[in-house]
Amino acid sequence: MARLIRNSLMKALILIFFASVATATGDAPFIVAHKKASLTRLKSGSERVSVSIDIYNQGFSTAYDVSLLDDSWPQDMFDIVSGNTSRSWERLDAGGLLSHSFELEAKKQGMFYGAPAVITFRIPTKAALQEAYSTPILPLDVLAERPPEKKFDWAKRLLAKYGSQISVISIVVLFIYLILTPSKSSAAKASKKKR
């Protein structure tokens, strides 16, 4: 009798376990994609855009056939210098990170409003291809007119950034030096007296 009760209890528990697993929320991958674009002005006057996209999987299961496509850079405004605007990976495990970057050269001047990049992936429980969008980028002022940097701007920036630390260290070092070195004038006087 007791064995029968125990058996049925075990079966009930196993059933409940499987049921809970099947209905558990958050067992799919959650793709969080971070797109960053920065402008660099070269000495030759041309402007380069460095784009980097980080794809994180904050869900609880693996995403398969992860493919990244960034079509938001039109051909008439940008030229690809290095890398590719699309890439694909086999899988992205839960808690993992995939990174991709490429560089473009700007051709036209003006404000550019970029669209998010599209990431597609597959999950075992659904047949359709899943889609995720990355973060949008802030408007880029491409080939903007920059006022020429005044003479000692770089020195002023360095001073403002590190000035307090440099002065503190120099005060301390000077103070220690003052204490440790004996006074030369008193030593000269002592030697004069001896003569």
Added chain:
Amino acid sequence: MAMKILRVFFFGLLLLQFPLFQVVRCQSEIEADVEGSKLGIVREDVQDFVGSNFKPAPGVETICFFPRNSAKVVPAGEKTELLVGMENVGESPLNIITIEASVHLPFDHRMLVQNLTAQVFDNASVPPSTQATFPYIFALSKFLQPRTFDLVGTVVYEINQSPYQSTFYNGTIEVVEAGGFVSVESVFLVTLGISLVVLLGLWIHDQFKRISQKTKAASKVEVGTGTTDASMDEWLQGTAYNQSSSKSKKKK
């Protein structure tokens, strides 16, 4: 001469501090004002949504992620970025209106520490059955005490013209002081500590010397010139003292 020059330079350096500090202060004030950036033109009715409470919509999942910052460390006074992931499991597209956040004390949520600037979106939408990510950049006041605070972040969105609100983060963040290892206070503290240790060492050294001198003095007893025989001294030979003593000897 060199010491004079050195002293003048020392005081000159001390006096130079004041204009330098002012430059630094101005820069950080400007940065603190830029607490949230706007993407696009602002909607006219956005004020209706900011600061109000709506219910979350079913079929919308949110997630909060601090990129490259799993410990959720937020330097006070500097920009920090977090990513809000939205998943639209429903059937109609949803439009993001604004993302806002506020900082509270961890043990009592009614004690508001700081309200952070809301980031308004003009044209951000999430189509059905897709996930999208939105950035939220914020900067805490640089005078915040370094300790754990509670950050509550909410996203306000609308589906079919009805507003909804979801809390994407309601947890702790670790606020730390911005600034590197070398700062005015830390350098002075370190130097003070070293000098105290050196002083202690000197004092102990002094004590040792005193103790060792006392033990040496016991064995060596200083005696005056009283017990020496003056007539035995060489340098008194041929002087009046010796002649008088020899005369007195002869007389005897």
